[in-house]
Amino acid sequence: MDAAAADERLDRAFMALADPVRRSILARLSRGPATVTELAEPFDITTQAVSKHIQVLESAGLVTRSRDAQRRPVHLDAAALETLTEWIDRYRLIHEQRFRRLDALLASADGGDAAASAEQD
Amino acid sequence: MDAAAADERLDRAFMALADPVRRSILARLSRGPATVTELAEPFDITTQAVSKHIQVLESAGLVTRSRDAQRRPVHLDAAALETLTEWIDRYRLIHEQRFRRLDALLASADGGDAAASAEQD
């Protein structure tokens, strides 16, 4: 998978998580697979709408589907979720490491000027 | 913060991350604060557009802003990023725990029927 494709997959994955209905669906799926009808039950929207939500989740790689007669059970793909936390953590950790360096610098300095120059790093 | 407000903040945060330009801005900010003009430089879009992107990130709680003459430096808020990884990890871990239980069950069983009934849990 090239960088552009990975980027587009991140786009879709985060976009998928931006909707409360889809997050709720994922929460349900974390407890085991479910059909479209089952997933639609808690919501005041049509099964068609839920079917679309599932397609969004599937194209984001967050869920997969199997077959059971006329049913199409939906399964959570935890590996995709892990990819997302990895992406977030990457920048979070860089940022926090930077802060730790700044803190160390401030602790060993007297005035505030040192802090201002360190801020530009 | 009540549950609905937290939900809306999650909406906005994930939505904010769904755009490659905004993710790129966050990546830049993980290395230190920057002004709107500086953040706009790598992109082929107007500073107005970047300004809007920053407003999206700010309303999602992912960045904060300070003042320096006519400049408005943008700072990463790593705490908000941590909230997101926590949300994702919650469901990911529930799901993986469930799988571990299923694996254990399968390891101690003979046929596939036990798996089918465990699947419903």
Added chain:
DNA sequence: TAGTTGATCAAGCGATTGGTTGAATAATGG
């Protein structure tokens, strides 16, 4: 004070989103 720089506001535009209703497809079971 006038000009310049940095950023935002405002209005508009094409594309996309989340939802609907209605019809079609697929697989089961009497």
Added chain:
DNA sequence: CCATTATTCAACCAATCGCTTGATCAACTA
């Protein structure tokens, strides 16, 4: 075969998104 069940397709709609251009606001500086 026929009716039922589970799901998807198709067309449409209001709202929102990302971006643009043009104007405005705020603060520094010659």
